[in-house]
Amino acid sequence: MPVEIYFGRGMLNEAGKLIANTGSKALIVTGRESTKKSGALQSLTDSMIESGIEEILLYDKIFPNPSYKVVDAGAEIAHKQNVDLIVGIGGGSSLDAAKAIALVSASRGSSWDYVNYPEGSVRKPEKSKPLVCIPTTAGTGSEVNRYAVINNPEKREKMVISHSLCYPKIAVIDPLLTLSMSRELTAITGFDALIHALEALTNRVTNKIAQEFAVKAIKLIGRWLPIAVFDPQNLEAREKMSYASMLAGIAIDQMGVALIHAMEHPISGHFPEIPHGKGLSALAVAVTEFNVRGNPEGYALFSRLMGYENTPSGAIKALEDFIEFLKLPKNLKSLGLKEDSLEILAKDVVRLSDRSLRVNPVEVTEKDILQIYKRAYFS
Ligand SMILES: [Fe+2]
16 A cells, blocks of 8 residues: 555644655645634645645535536646646545546546446546545545545446555544534544444455454444544544544455445435435445345454444444444435335446445345345335
């Protein structure tokens, strides 16, 4: 993994120094509000100016589940203005958009040309601009992996660009930046990290190092996410969550995600207003009930790490209780989905997910997926 990682409280103030050798004309990619309100954007630009970065442009148009069009527009600016450095700061959407902008501004074309359909992408990327990622949430782990997830509103698809050219050159992880997250955002994003670690731990890929990272992440999230949610100013909890999110982000980089993510992506594709973490929480129990028989030891380990008994079914109970405790959505109905949309979602999982289904602990058919969606709808 080629990412240089700088982790620690107050690290944002060092960002300028850390990235000054990477480029002299930068495009900062971020969302419309939160990094301005929290002051993180100002601290970043101050630090970059102090460190001698000559010119800084701002592209602050990123929204949750970003469309490929907003990415393409950012890539056009980066190309036309001839910037030599992309800096993403914000939640997973801003970081993913920055990753795609870095790639598309150098390789050209549209970002949608590079998403990984099962039959391959339309274009193969050739190069990317140097990229720095600075997360302000603790959950996606995007700052340390090769994935950029984007939406296509016309096709109603959410797809991943998965390529080594998407790796950030530098990740600056400052847990202090996550203090400004609301309780709900803390819970949603933290739960995403938990599912990354769960899916990496239990899927059909063997990678000892990444498994150790997943184990450590689960332990940390089980213990510290409730504290971060209910005592938001607790710095230790924020630090542990930023660290766990990073570990889980590396784990999925090496091992991939599985059926929970494969079934969430069509939900965000069709209903982009639904946050990723909420889709995951509505699906997690139903998918785990289906999956436990495929890897009983893995799920028993997850259960143990969450403080439950050493049985595969303990994993189901652990997830149910965690979701309840964090007040996350328990079913798809509560997200406002119509029951008659489940069939098209099931078809999209089979049509669009390839690797996630191949590595899932249990082999799965379209009929199984529809059953699981139905179970997740009413539970
Ligand atoms: Fe995720």
